[in-house]
Amino acid sequence: xxxxxxxxxxxxxxxxxxxxxxxxxxxxxxxxxxxxxxxxxxxxxxxxxxxxxxxxxxxxxxxxxxxxxxxxxxxxxxxxxxxxxxxxxxxxxxxxxxxxxxxxxxxxxxxxxxxxxxxxxxxxxxxxxxxxxxxxxxxxxxxxxxxxxxxxxxxxxxxxxxxxxxxxxxxxxxxxxxxxxxxxxxxxxxxxxxxxxxxxxxxxxxxxxxxxxxxxxxxxxxxxxxxxxxxxxxxxxxxxxxxxxxxxx
Amino acid sequence: xxxxxxxxxxxxxxxxxxxxxxxxxxxxxxxxxxxxxxxxxxxxxxxxxxxxxxxxxxxxxxxxxxxxxxxxxxxxxxxxxxxxxxxxxxxxxxxxxxxxxxxxxxxxxxxxxxxxxxxxxxxxxxxxxxxxxxxxxxxxxxxxxxxxxxxxxxxxxxxxxxxxxxxxxxxxxxxxxxxxxxxxxxxxxxxxxxxxxxxxxxxxxxxxxxxxxxxxxxxxxxxxxxx
Numbered sequence: 351x352x353x354x355x356x357x358x359x360x361x362x363x364x365x366x367x368x369x370x371x372x373x374x375x376x377x378x379x380x381x382x383x384x385x386x387x388x389x390x391x392x393x394x395x396x397x398x399x400x401x402x403x404x405x406x407x408x409x410x411x412x413x414x415x416x417x418x419x420x421x422x423x424x425x426x427x428x429x430x431x432x433x434x435x436x437x438x439x440x441x442x443x444x445x446x447x448x449x450x451x452x453x454x455x456x457x458x459x460x461x462x463x464x465x466x467x468x469x470x471x472x473x474x475x476x477x478x479x480x481x482x483x484x485x486x487x488x489x490x491x492x493x494x495x496x497x498x499x500x501x502x503x504x505x506x507x508x509x510x511x512x513x514x515x516x517x518x519x520x521x522x523x524x525x526x527x528x529x530x531x532x533x534x535x536x537x538x539x540x541x542x543x544x545x546x547x548x549x550x551x552x553x554x555x556x557x558x559x560x561x562x563x564x565x566x567x568x569x570x571x572x573x574x575x576x577x578x579x580x581x582x583x584x585x586x587x588x589x590x591x592x593x594x595x596x597x598x599x
Numbered sequence: 600x601x602x603x604x605x606x607x608x609x610x611x612x613x614x615x616x617x618x619x620x621x622x623x624x625x626x627x628x629x630x631x632x633x634x635x636x637x638x639x640x641x642x643x644x645x646x647x648x649x650x651x652x653x654x655x656x657x658x659x660x661x662x663x664x665x666x667x668x669x670x671x672x673x674x675x676x677x678x679x680x681x682x683x684x685x686x687x688x689x690x691x692x693x694x695x696x697x698x699x700x701x702x703x704x705x706x707x708x709x710x711x712x713x714x715x716x717x718x719x720x721x722x723x724x725x726x727x728x729x730x731x732x733x734x735x736x737x738x739x740x741x742x743x744x745x746x747x748x749x750x751x752x753x754x755x756x757x758x759x760x761x762x763x764x765x766x767x768x769x770x771x772x773x774x775x776x777x778x779x780x781x782x783x784x785x786x787x788x789x790x791x792x793x794x795x796x797x798x799x800x801x802x803x804x805x806x807x808x809x810x811x812x813x814x815x816x817x818x819x820x821x822x823x824x825x826x
């Protein structure tokens with residue numbers, strides 16, 4: 351098993367940041383567990399140098415988000431993964447006994463026990479949407495193979511979605527970490543409350559291709575993101591980027 | 600694995616014992632089984648609950664390439680070009696083994712022969728309820744489909760995978776060295792702005808050729824009925 355480069359995280363508490371139901375302790379622990387898992391995973395498949403290339407950049411952000419969601423739900427049993435494949439938000443907050451009862455009794459078909467889209471997409475009570483981003487490159491993607499750090503070459507951090515919808519966003523920022531053999535590692539977390547108007551107009555793509563519809567945060571959304579960093583790696587190059595781009599005060 | 604063809608497979612400029620192919624499949628299956636093990640001390644994380652089928656299928660193919668390359672003891676090199684063809688290059692007759700000395704696009708279409716590897720989990724029958732990580736054998740179409748980037752794909756070692764006791768495993772291996780362009784559907788090219796890669800897939804004629812070249816299959820799971 352490989353050793354995790356002991357990256358420390360700064361707790362940032364922006365005065366305008368909103369309260370996240372997941373404790374900072376659990377968020378820090380979730381980062382640690384996810385990062386360690388990301389380092390170890392390739393060796394389980396004996397494809398050390400190519401595991402994330404096989405997965406490729408297109409899938410990596412989603413994959414990383416999936417791991418992080420699972421870890422959060424394991425550490426805090428008040429959260430459960432949305433059981434519907436198209437469900438939103440991604441993780442549901444079931445601390446309130448009334449909400450828990452609603453979840454158990456209404457959100458699954460009574461006979462087949464399958465999750466019901468009508469109650470889970472969207473879920474009408476509290477929850478958190480989890481998304482991961484490696485940032486928007488200034489240069490060409492071909493010059494940044496899997497494993498090469500991008501922090502010095504990104505222009506911004508943004509998040510993508512299929513729909514413009516209000517949500518509580520737990521945003522992961524990750525990079526390929528030179529101190530851990532180029533493995534993807536979480537370097538910062540954001541938490542903010544978004545409204546529909548914080549997203550750009552949905553791009554539908556072309557009818558003849560298979561690209562799904564998507565949208566990203568607009569100026570207002572990015573502005574919220576800049577006030578919502580809750581954890582950040584203490585490595586200087588990340589601090590420099592976040593300060594330069596007004597993510598850190 | 601029950602070996603149906605205990606001989607050799609041949610391709611342009613070389614051949615390979617099927618025993619090595621079976622050995623590679625057994626090793627990949629062992630690694631796939633061990634990869635499921637819980638790794639985090641506090642949190643159970645099962646990779647097969649996280650990774651989707653498309654990614655998993657590609658991963659199994661890549662693992663098999665790495666394994667067969669290693670078992671071949673210097674005969675088959677994993678193509679150093681990520682877009683190169685074929686996946687495994689026969690380097691037996693190459694004198695200069697320092698591949699940095701070769702031109703940038705030398706391995707794009709490697710001229711000295713080798714083997715291409717593709718994997719499939721099969722195409723689900725319409726209106727079939729298939730739960731995650733459930734065995735697919737009785738619920739997929741009889742005609743297996745393999746995807747490739749080019750219609751000229753030949754010398755194809757075609758893997759078939761399925762879940763056994765919720766763990767992905769290679770359950771059948773076929774080989775065909777007589778595929779032609781018409782055995783593949785026309786390549787779909789990505790449109791501008793799309794992140795899709797181009798691909799084509801086996802036609803019925805291609806499937807029939809591949810089916811003739813069964814090398815081995817997993818016993819005790821009903822594969823005899825499938826083939």
